[in-house]
Amino acid sequence: MTEKTAITPATHTAPPAKFSLGVKKGNILQVAGQVGFLPAVEGQGPTPAGPTLREQTLQTLANVKAVLEEGGASWEDVMMVRVYLTNTDHFAEFNGIYNEYFADLKEAPAARTTVYVGLPMGLLVEIDALAVLG
Amino acid sequence: MTEKTAITPATHTAPPAKFSLGVKKGNILQVAGQVGFLPAVEGQGPTPAGPTLREQTLQTLANVKAVLEEGGASWEDVMMVRVYLTNTDHFAEFNGIYNEYFADLKEAPAARTTVYVGLPMGLLVEIDALAVLG
Amino acid sequence: MTEKTAITPATHTAPPAKFSLGVKKGNILQVAGQVGFLPAVEGQGPTPAGPTLREQTLQTLANVKAVLEEGGASWEDVMMVRVYLTNTDHFAEFNGIYNEYFADLKEAPAARTTVYVGLPMGLLVEIDALAVLG
Numbered sequence: 001m002t003e004k005t006a007i008t009p010a011t012h013t014a015p016p017a018k019f020s021l022g023v024k025k026g027n028i029l030q031v032a033g034q035v036g037f038l039p040a041v042e043g044q045g046p047t048p049a050g051p052t053l054r055e056q057t058l059q060t061l062a063n064v065k066a067v068l069e070e071g072g073a074s075w076e077d078v079m080m081v082r083v084y085l086t087n088t089d090h091f092a093e094f095n096g097i098y099n100e101y102f103a104d105l106k107e108a109p110a111a112r113t114t115v116y117v118g119l120p121m122g123l124l125v126e127i128d129a130l131a132v133l134g
Numbered sequence: 135m136t137e138k139t140a141i142t143p144a145t146h147t148a149p150p151a152k153f154s155l156g157v158k159k160g161n162i163l164q165v166a167g168q169v170g171f172l173p174a175v176e177g178q179g180p181t182p183a184g185p186t187l188r189e190q191t192l193q194t195l196a197n198v199k200a201v202l203e204e205g206g207a208s209w210e211d212v213m214m215v216r217v218y219l220t221n222t223d224h225f226a227e228f229n230g231i232y233n234e235y236f237a238d239l240k241e242a243p244a245a246r247t248t249v250y251v252g253l254p255m256g257l258l259v260e261i262d263a264l265a266v267l268g
Numbered sequence: 269m270t271e272k273t274a275i276t277p278a279t280h281t282a283p284p285a286k287f288s289l290g291v292k293k294g295n296i297l298q299v300a301g302q303v304g305f306l307p308a309v310e311g312q313g314p315t316p317a318g319p320t321l322r323e324q325t326l327q328t329l330a331n332v333k334a335v336l337e338e339g340g341a342s343w344e345d346v347m348m349v350r351v352y353l354t355n356t357d358h359f360a361e362f363n364g365i366y367n368e369y370f371a372d373l374k375e376a377p378a379a380r381t382t383v384y385v386g387l388p389m390g391l392l393v394e395i396d397a398l399a400v401l402g
Contacts, residue, residue: 004210004211004213004241004266016229017228018233018236018237019243019245020243020246023243023244025266026266030264032247033247033248077272079296079298081287084247091388094285098285103286105286107272108272108274108291109274109286109287109288110287110291111287111289111299111300111396112287112301113350113394115385115387116385116386119249126249128214128247130298132294132296134271138345138375138376138402139376140377150359151363151366151380152366152367152370152371152377153349153377154377154378156379157348157378162400164398166348166379167381167382252356252383253383254359260381260383262348
C-alpha cells in the first residue's frame with residue numbers, strides 16, 4: 001500500500017473547497033490548477049498578482065513550482081503542463097513568458113496542452129501539472 | 135505485460151463513441167468525463183438528472199464513483215478531479231455541493247482543476263478523474 | 269532514476285514554445301495537445317489540413333499517433349484521450365469520425381473527455397493523450 005499525501009505549501013491561499021493543492025502517491029505527483037494569487041496574507045482573501053498576463057503567469061508558475069517543491073519534485077520532473085488561457089490573443093505573449101521561465105530547464109520539457117476557457121475574478125491564466133518522480 | 139481493461143458499469147448509458155467509461159492498466163485508473171445523466175433505461179436516450187447544478191453535480195459524482203467502484207477503486211484513490219463548469223457564477227454553489235459530498239473522505243483529497251467551458255444538452259457540469267491504486 | 273525523454277517526430281511542426289510534443293518517463297507517455305497541422309514544410313509556418321472538422325480531426329489523430337509511435341507506443345496503449353472541440357454542434361460528426369478511425373482497435377478503448385473551448389487560427393479540434401505502456 002502506497003500512501004497518498006496532500007501537498008500544502010504554507011504560502012498558498014487555502015483551496016476554496018475540499019481538494020488538495022497537490023497530491024502524491026508512489027511516483028506520481030499531481031498539482032491542482034493554480035492561478036496567479038499572491039501568497040496568502042492572514043485575514044485577506046485571494047488576491048491576483050496583478051491585472052496583466054505577465055504578472056499572473058509568473059505568479060501562477062511560482063505557485064505550481066511551490067507545490068512541486070513541497071512534494072519533493074521540480075519542474076524537471078513534470079510530464080504535462082495544462083494551460084488554460086482566456087483569450088487567444090494571449091498565446092504569443094504567454095509563450096514568450098513561458099520560454100523565459102523555462103530557459104534553464106535541463107531535462108526534456110513537459111508536454112503541454114493550451115486551450116481557451118472562462119475563468120472567474122479577472123484571472124487570465126490557470127495551470128496544472130502532472131509529475132512523475134524518478 | 136499489464137492488461138488494459140475497460141470499465142463499464144451496467145447502470146451507465148453507453149458512451150456515444152468508441153471510448154471506455156473507465157480504463158485500468160496496472161495501478162492507473164482513468165475515469166472518462168462523466169455528466170449528470172441518470173442511470174440508463176432500456177429504449178431511452180441519455181437524460182440529465184435535472185436542470186439544476188445540484189441535481190447534475192450529485193448525479194455526475196455518482197457516475198464517477200460507479201466507474202471507480204467497478205474498477206475496484208474508490209474516491210480515496212483519486213489523485214485528480216477535473217471539473218468543467220459552464221458558468222463562473224456556479225463556482226461557489228458547486229464548491230458547497232463538493233464539500234458536502236466529500237465530507238467523510240479519509241485520505242488526502244484529490245487535487246482539482248476547475249475551468250469554464252461549453253457543454254451540450256443543457257449540461258452544467260462534467261467531471262473526470264485519475265486514480266492511482268495503492 | 270528513470271530517464272525522461274522528449275518525443276519529437278520529424279514530421280511535426282516545431283512546438284511554439286519550450287514544450288515537448290510528447291514526453292516519456294518509465295511506463296508513462298504523455299502526448300501534448302495536437303491540432304490539425306499538416307506535416308512541417310521547411311520555410312512554411314504551421315498550416316491546418318483544411319477548414320473542415322473531418323480534415324482537421326483526421327490530421328490531429330495522425331499527429332497524436334505519430335507522437336505515440338515515435339515513443340514506442342500505439343493507440344492500444346492509450347488510457348485517456350482529451351478532446352477539445354469549439355462547437356457543440358460538432359459532437360455527432362466528430363464521434364462518427366472517431367468511431368471510423370478506431371474501428372480496428374483491439375484493446376479496451378481509451379477513456380475520453382470532450383469539452384468545448386476556444387482555439388486560435390481557425391482550428392476546430394485539439395486532442396491530447398496519456399498512455400501507459402505495458
